[in-house]
Amino acid sequence: MKLRLAALLWGICLVTIAGGEARGETYPTRPVRLIVPFPAGGSADLIGRTLAKKMSEGLGQQVVVENRAGAGGTMGAGALAKSPADGYTLGLGTVSTLAMAPVVRANPPYDSLAAFAPVSLVASAPFILVVNGSVQAGSLAELVALAKSKPGGLNFASIGDGTLQHFTGESFKSLAGVDIVHVPYKGVAPALVDLLAGQVQIGFDILASFQLQNLQSGKLRALAVLGPVRTAQLPSVPTAAEAGLPGLAATAWFGLIAPKGTPAEVLARLNTEVRKAVASVELSGAIATQGLDAAASSPQEFAELIDKEMARWAQVVKTSGFKAE
Secondary structure (H helix, E strand, C coil): CHHHHHHHHHHHHHHHHHHHHHCCCCCCCCCEEEEECCCCCCHHHHHHHHHHHHHHHHHCCCEEEEECCCHHHHHHHHHHHCCCCCCCEEEEEEHHHHHHHHHHCCCCCCCHHHHEEEEEEEEEEECEEEEECCCCCCCHHHHHHHHHHCCCCCEEEECCCCCHHHHHHHHHHHHHCCCCEEEECCCHHHHHHHHHHCCCCEEEECHHHHCHHHHHCCCEEEEEECCCCCECCECCCCECCCCCCCCCCCEEEEEEEEECCCCHHHHHHHHHHHHHHHHCHHHHHHHHCCCCEECCCCHHHHHHHHHHHHHHHHHHHHHHCCCCC
């Protein structure tokens, strides 16, 4: 009888502990894995590692970054979607993996809103429209005029078919009524090399990808910021709206996500820690070097952003006539 009672009490203890952890009362009790769906060394990796370090301090458990690159970030995001919804596997979600991939791919590996529980936005940065320094256009209006004067005569670079860079270019073509040719590359580095060499004339990306020194030296020229306000790094460069093309907008954003079904209490704890991390000088300072702004949000606000961006880019993809292979 004593043994049975002891076993029963132990069982109740285990259920209580498990229940408490599910409610976020003792979470986390072991290390947490953070999947960054891109290679080491880029902006996403920098954000992920800095966020992991700050969250480790707040959670009292190590947050370990796992780079799982491939298929434009969908390999890592797909792995997260299949992970247990217990708060011990998290992911860095981006506009590419959460908003673009599901609307571009013929058979998307996941449905962003059905597969993931948004935790918080972490950082964002507007795209910049730049041209090679030899292009005879000192403003967005002059670039549009130049492109109209020579249909098919100007090229724009992207980091691959179906990417945000690709469809920002397609959006520009549609809004400006110009015929420019898309040239896809396998990543930022080769695209930048050819943009600097003048093999392609136009680029769309965040400032960090173009490298500020290339703009300061005149090798590249920024014509417009594709966000709602000008950037501190390029105060003299107008927004697209100021330059006469208000519909042209593109922002790269990054946020923390978890598998769908993760307990609300755990998500709330994670949101609290992300807000602390985003408010820290260490994280905001680190990502500022990439031209990014730290920005936290509620899970609901992040979910609304994903939904809005998916709808917007789905329309751009449809208008472009792009068909995924």
